[in-house]
Amino acid sequence: MAQKKSKTKKTPATGDVATNKKARRDYQISDTFEAGVVLVGTEVKSIREGKVNIGDAFVRIERNEAWLYGCDIQPWQTAGEFFQHTAKRPRKILLHRKEILKIQEATQQQGFTVVCLKIYFKGRRVKIQIGLGKGKSHSDQRHDLKKKTELREAQREVARFHKGR
Numbered sequence: 001m002a003q004k005k006s007k008t009k010k011t012p013a014t015g016d017v018a019t020n021k022k023a024r025r026d027y028q029i030s031d032t033f034e035a036g037v038v039l040v041g042t043e044v045k046s047i048r049e050g051k052v053n054i055g056d057a058f059v060r061i062e063r064n065e066a067w068l069y070g071c072d073i074q075p076w077q078t079a080g081e082f083f084q085h086t087a088k089r090p091r092k093i094l095l096h097r098k099e100i101l102k103i104q105e106a107t108q109q110q111g112f113t114v115v116c117l118k119i120y121f122k123g124r125r126v127k128i129q130i131g132l133g134k135g136k137s138h139s140d141q142r143h144d145l146k147k148k149t150e151l152r153e154a155q156r157e158v159a160r161f162h163k164g165r
Helices: 021-026 041-048 097-109 138-163
Strands: 015-019 027-037 058-062 065-069 091-094 113-122 125-135
Touching: 021 027, 021 113, 021 125, 021 138, 027 097, 027 113, 058 097, 065 097, 097 113, 097 125
Parallel strands: none
Antiparallel strands: 015 113, 027 091, 027 125, 058 065, 058 113, 065 091, 113 125
16 A cells, blocks of 8 residues: 655744844833734745844834834845835734724823834744833833843852852
8 A cells, every 4th residue: 555645845934033122122011912914925035034124113003904114124136126025115914903993092092102023934924023012211221221130140149059069
């Protein structure tokens, strides 16, 4: 009896493609959402190569739709002029209606902003993680840095204590 040969599929790049480290430093993130993005084929290929910058990316709600602004996806090198995409064009974000309404209510009344935290692949799809957060003041940032250094020093002391035994 002959066995069937299974076709192996090429798996796309997995894991985080780009992260926005400034977002957690500059904003106090309260809620996070996972969303899909409407992309063109050359944009997906550029994201697979890691040619994306989300340092200035933010989300705005317009006419009950979520749009991603400031996300810089570099053009794909091997594509011709006709098939190329624009690097910093607004991209539509796919969210549930309840999530859009929650984000819209928070940004209008409470002074929240929506920033892009990371871009990653989930299966074959490109997903983004967006965060709803309030901006930190300079003193808040200094306080967080102080807590971080104190925690690091405490961990070093514990490591020295256990090493000496």
